[in-house]
Structure formats: C-alpha cells, structure tokens
Amino acid sequence: MIITIDGPAATGKGTISARIAEKYKLAYFDTGMVYRAVGLQMLLNGDDLENQEAALKIAQNLTFPQMIELSKHADFRSDAGSHAASVVSSYAEVRKALLAMQQNFAKNPVFADGSPAQGVIYDGRDTGTVVCPDADVKVFIDASPEVRAQRRYKDYLAKGINADYNQVLAQMIERDKRDRTRSAAPLKPADDAIILDNSHNTVEDDVAFVSALIDEKLNSKR
Ligand code: DC
Numbered sequence: 595m596i597i598t599i600d601g602p603a604a605t606g607k608g609t610i611s612a613r614i615a616e617k618y619k620l621a622y623f624d625t626g627m628v629y630r631a632v633g634l635q636m637l638l639n640g641d642d643l644e645n646q647e648a649a650l651k652i653a654q655n656l657t658f659p660q661m662i663e664l665s666k667h668a669d670f671r672s673d674a675g676s677h678a679a680s681v682v683s684s685y686a687e688v689r690k691a692l693l694a695m696q697q698n699f700a701k702n703p704v705f706a707d708g709s710p711a712q713g714v715i716y717d718g719r720d721t722g723t724v725v726c727p728d729a730d731v732k733v734f735i736d737a738s739p740e741v742r743a744q745r746r747y748k749d750y751l752a753k754g755i756n757a758d759y760n761q762v763l764a765q766m767i768e769r770d771k772r773d774r775t776r777s778a779a780p781l782k783p784a785d786d787a788i789i790l791d792n793s794h795n796t797v798e799d800d801v802a803f804v805s806a807l808i809d810e811k812l813n814s815k816r
Contacts, residue, residue, distance in 0.1 A: 595620065595713030596700055597808065598722035601735035602770050602781060604742035606792060610735070610800045611717040617801070618808060621703035621711035625718030625725065626679065628692045630670050631661040633678030637669060643681045646688070653691035673765070680769050686778035696725045719773055722784035731807050734783035735800070737793040739766050
C-alpha cells in the first residue's frame with residue numbers, strides 16, 4: 595500500500611501523515627527532508643544558493659543516513675534552512691538526482707528501527723505526480739494562505755519565537771509562488787488525487803477523511 599499526501603507548506607501534511615502511518619503501520623517518508631538536507635549542506639559549505647553545480651554535487655552524493663544526520667541540525671527547519679531547501683528544490687537536475695532515493699524507499703519499506711513495514715506514506719509536493727505516480731491513494735491538501743500563515747505564526751509563538759504575522763504571510767506567499775511556478779515538478783495535484791481543503795478542519799477531521807479513502811481502497815482489494 596502506497597499513500598501520497600501532497601500540498602503547500604503548513605497544510606498539516608506532516609502531522610496527518612504521521613498519524614496515518616501509525617494507524618496503518620506504514621513507514622513514513624517526509625520527502626521535504628531530501629531538499630532540506632541539500633539546502634542545509636549548501637549553507638554549511640558556505641555555497642552560494644544560486645550555484646546549481648554545487649547543489650547537484652551534494653544531491654548526487656547524498657545518502658539516507660547523511661540526510662538523517664543533517665536533520666538533527668538546528669537550521670534543518672529554520673527559516674534559513676527552509677529558504678535554502680526551497681531554492682535548491684527548484685533545480686531540475688537536483689530533483690532528478692534525488693528521485694531514486696525517494697522511490698527506493700517504497701521497494702523495501704522499513705520503520706526507523708529497521709523492522710519491515712506494510713507499505714509507505716509519502717508527504718511532499720510531487721509524491722503523487724513524480725515520485726509514486728502509481729500510488730494506491732493520493733491526497734492533495736490545500737488551505738488558504740491566510741489560514742496556513744496563521745498556523746505557522748501560532749507554531750512560532752508556541753515555540754517562543756518572536757514572529758510577525760504579516761511577514762509570515764508574505765514568506766508563505768513567496769514560497770507558494772516559487773513551488774507552484776518552478777518549471778521542474780511544479781506543485782500541483784495529480785489528475786487522480788483527491789483534493790482536501792482543510793482550511794476549516796481539525797487534524798481529527800483530516801485523519802478521518804484520509805482513513806476513509808484508505809479503508810475504501812483496502813476493501814476494494816479484498
Ligand atoms: O515540506 P517542506 O517544507 O519540508 O519542504 C521543503 C522544501 O522542499 C519546500 O520549499 C518544497 C520542497 N519540496 C519539493 O519541492 N518536493 C517535495 N516532494 C517536497 C518538498
């Protein structure tokens with residue numbers, strides 16, 4: 595069973611995917627991590643983010659264990675890290691170099707402790723269109739930029755980070771624009787994806803919605 599959950603930033607994809615992974619005993623791949631790992635390595639190397647050659651070299655040499663190691667760094671999910679990830683993810687060659695690593699995960703899915711899983715849930719921007727076009731269930735989650743900025747803003751405040759809502763909204767709109775208009779794998783729903791606008795939903799509503807789609811698929815396979 596392969597499930598893909600795609601959509602823009604701050605739609606709650608990660609939270610929903612983790613909950614579904616636990617419920618259905620699926621291994622979980624947060625595919626944004628591959629771009630965050632390359633972006634962070636560029637920052638650590640002092641590379642100019644516009645240097646596509648440098649980004650490509652890092653992407654070609656990235657291994658799964660290195661990605662996990664980089665994910666422990668403070669800048670992996672910081673604003674600077676998010677910006678770097680967004681820039682390197684717009685490079686077609688970088689995306690191509692990171693594809694096999696993402697696709698291979700579904701061939702032999704394992705949990706963090708190395709034990710085998712029944713299947714995989716991917717979350718990202720292109721997992722239903724490019725990474726796993728043959729996935730069993732594809733969901734594209736969306737919400738208005740204002741709702742997503744409000745969620746991100748509240749996350750910052752909860753973490754004690756000083757933030758300005760209007761600035762968070764402006765960054766959200768800028769990142770959306772880059773993700774949706776880049777020529778390589780722009781953010782868009784797969785033709786056979788189910789669209790979920792969760793602007794007014796709770797996480798429980800979303801988990802129930804995705805669970806119903808998976809249960810329907812499982813029943814049809816019996
Ligand atoms: O989901 P995230 O915020 O961790 O993603 C980080 C960046 O990587 C974001 O700008 C979009 C990009 N990304 C992508 O292009 N394709 C994916 N499958 C996942 C993330």
